[in-house]
Amino acid sequence: MAKFVLPFIEGRSDSSSFSPTAMLVTALAFAVIVSVQTSPAITMVLIAVVLLGGTLARTKWRSVFSLATKLEVFVLLWILLEPFLYGTTVVAVFTMPWGPVHVYSEGIAFGILLGLRMFCILLMFIATLSHMSLAGFIGALRTLRVPSSFVGSMLIMLRYIPLFTEERTRMQDAQALRGYERGVRRSRVESLGFLLGSMIDRAFNRSVAVYESMILRGFGRGMHSKGAGLRRNDAALLMLLLILVLSLVFILPDIMGVLVF
Amino acid sequence: MTCAIDVCGVYFRYENFSMEDINMELHIGEQKAMVGLNGSGKTTLFKLLLGLLEPTSGEIHIMDRKVDREGLWEVRQNVGFLFQNPDDQLFSPTVWEDVSFGPRNLGLSEDEIEERAEWALSIVGMSDFANRPVNQMSHGQAKRVALAGVVAMRPQILLLDEPFTGLDFPMVSGIVDIIEELRGAGISVLYTTHNRFFLENWADSVLVLNNGRVVYDGPIDEALETPLVLEQIGNWNHLAQKMAASRTRVREIGFSANG
Numbered sequence: 001m002a003k004f005v006l007p008f009i010e011g012r013s014d015s016s017s018f019s020p021t022a023m024l025v026t027a028l029a030f031a032v033i034v035s036v037q038t039s040p041a042i043t044m045v046l047i048a049v050v051l052l053g054g055t056l057a058r059t060k061w062r063s064v065f066s067l068a069t070k071l072e073v074f075v076l077l078w079i080l081l082e083p084f085l086y087g088t089t090v091v092a093v094f095t096m097p098w099g100p101v102h103v104y105s106e107g108i109a110f111g112i113l114l115g116l117r118m119f120c121i122l123l124m125f126i127a128t129l130s131h132m133s134l135a136g137f138i139g140a141l142r143t144l145r146v147p148s149s150f151v152g153s154m155l156i157m158l159r160y161i162p163l164f165t166e167e168r169t170r171m172q173d174a175q176a177l178r179g180y181e182r183g184v185r186r187s188r189v190e191s192l193g194f195l196l197g198s199m200i201d202r203a204f205n206r207s208v209a210v211y212e213s214m215i216l217r218g219f220g221r222g223m224h225s226k227g228a229g230l231r232r233n234d235a236a237l238l239m240l241l242l243i244l245v246l247s248l249v250f251i252l253p254d255i256m257g258v259l260v261f
Numbered sequence: 262m263t264c265a266i267d268v269c270g271v272y273f274r275y276e277n278f279s280m281e282d283i284n285m286e287l288h289i290g291e292q293k294a295m296v297g298l299n300g301s302g303k304t305t306l307f308k309l310l311l312g313l314l315e316p317t318s319g320e321i322h323i324m325d326r327k328v329d330r331e332g333l334w335e336v337r338q339n340v341g342f343l344f345q346n347p348d349d350q351l352f353s354p355t356v357w358e359d360v361s362f363g364p365r366n367l368g369l370s371e372d373e374i375e376e377r378a379e380w381a382l383s384i385v386g387m388s389d390f391a392n393r394p395v396n397q398m399s400h401g402q403a404k405r406v407a408l409a410g411v412v413a414m415r416p417q418i419l420l421l422d423e424p425f426t427g428l429d430f431p432m433v434s435g436i437v438d439i440i441e442e443l444r445g446a447g448i449s450v451l452y453t454t455h456n457r458f459f460l461e462n463w464a465d466s467v468l469v470l471n472n473g474r475v476v477y478d479g480p481i482d483e484a485l486e487t488p489l490v491l492e493q494i495g496n497w498n499h500l501a502q503k504m505a506a507s508r509t510r511v512r513e514i515g516f517s518a519n520g
Contacts, residue, residue: 008354133354133355134354134355134394135353135354135355135357135358138354138358155352155353155354156352158354160352163348163396206348206349209344209346209349209350210349210350210352212308212311212313212349213342213344213349213350213352214352214362215313215337216311216313216337216342217337217362217363217366217410217414218334218337218362218363218365218366218367219362219366
């Protein structure tokens with residue numbers, strides 16, 4: 001059976017104390033806080049906050065980390081590329097056939113900072129989404145007045161990416177059953193190209209069918225979908241966020257200063 | 262008003278396919294089968310009825326309302342369409358969300374939406390699946406949910422594209438029961454099938470298409486005696502004879518099911 005791409009709670013009901021809207025807003029606010037950090041140490045503290053908060057909220061870390069690992073390549077890309085692209089202080093030089101390649105200390109520091117920030121935000125969002133259902137997520141987007149065209153497109157994307165993955169697997173199985181072996185790299189690439197072409201073709205046909213199905217039931221006349229209203233407990237999330245911001249401004253820099261000296 | 266659907270002199274041309282001089286009527290409460298070989302125009306006719314395609318000429322009326330751009334939403338509120346593949350129809354996160362999608366777009370109140378979705382799910386026997394994600398169901402269950410999504414709109418006419426394809430006997434029987442219950446409430450049904458069983462035993466009348474043209478529209482009994490119609494339905498008796506002859510021949514050369 002196909003699964004949704006993101007680690008939502010399966011089904012409609014979620015037993016979280018907080019509303020999906022409040023969780024999403026908190027995650028967004030947290031992401032903003034993380035993205036303005038200039039110290040790797042404080043960013044690591046924020047990662048620890050995410051891990052601690054998630055553990056207290058009984059986050060299923062296995063599924064969160066499993067998905068985070070799949071997206072890790074984008075984080076690593078920054079960490080690995082930045083030392084070659086940014087800075088003035090050369091710490092190492094590699095001689096390549098096309099000329100010397102410099103590694104800059106500022107780039108290393110910046111790459112690590114960027115990597116930590118991205119990892120923290122990624123972890124935060126995946127953990128947050130794992131505490132809400134897809135219906136709750138869509139409802140939260142609607143409450144936040146995200147345009148219905150965007151919400152509709154996202155809904156279809158989340159629904160159909162797993163279906164395309166299933167179709168790809170079926171096509172690969174069909175190839176294998178007829179004696180095709182993806183041994184040689186070239187044939188692997190050729191096979192992938194063929195599969196991709198077929199999948200795009202099928203995806204187009206399916207998207208037309210889905211769109212027809214939607215407009216036959218009233219889509220396009222202004223999509224009406226239920227929002228996810230706020231709950232009383234949401235005030236606690238706001239308080240926690242406020243405490244975090246105040247700590248970052250007034251308390252944490254002093255603690256870090258003491259630790260450094 | 263006696264016609265749920267009235268198609269009058271419809272022509273439609275698209276690339277190298279055309280439908281010519283299509284005339285048909287579906288009376289209120291009637292159940293009509295639509296048959297024809299692959300590529301004969303069945304799906305195109307469905308799309309014309311639903312206003313997804315626009316006729317080159319001619320007129321289509323649904324419950325006395327002309328199918329044109331102005332009246333499209335009114336028409337679509339009266340016609341429910343069940344896709345052959347439920348994966349094409351179910352897109353919401355959960356069964357409940359999908360079934361309530363149509364009523365929500367009708368602008369009903371939350372209570373009415375809930376009432377309709379509960380009613381539709383109970384009719385198809387899927388009330389216990391309300392919170393289930395739509396991607397975690399068997400083909401038969403998905404088909405039932407898709408049907409619930411359609412009937413939740415409370416349409417006057419049901420268009421069913423191969424409603425029994427890929428379903429086992431209990432599921433087929435279940436779908437028949439559901440449709441029969443809806444017919445009891447006066448709903449008119451137009452369905453496509455390639456299966457002679459569902460044609461002979463379930464339809465009041467039959468519309469036969471061949472290469473974009475209506476070659477027969479009338480009672481089922483007469484249809485089964487018309488050679489041109491039999492060509493389109495398929496000569497299943499002839500196929501059965503051929504299979505029997507083949508089985509006899511194989512046995513004669515020494516193979517039997519017992520080894």
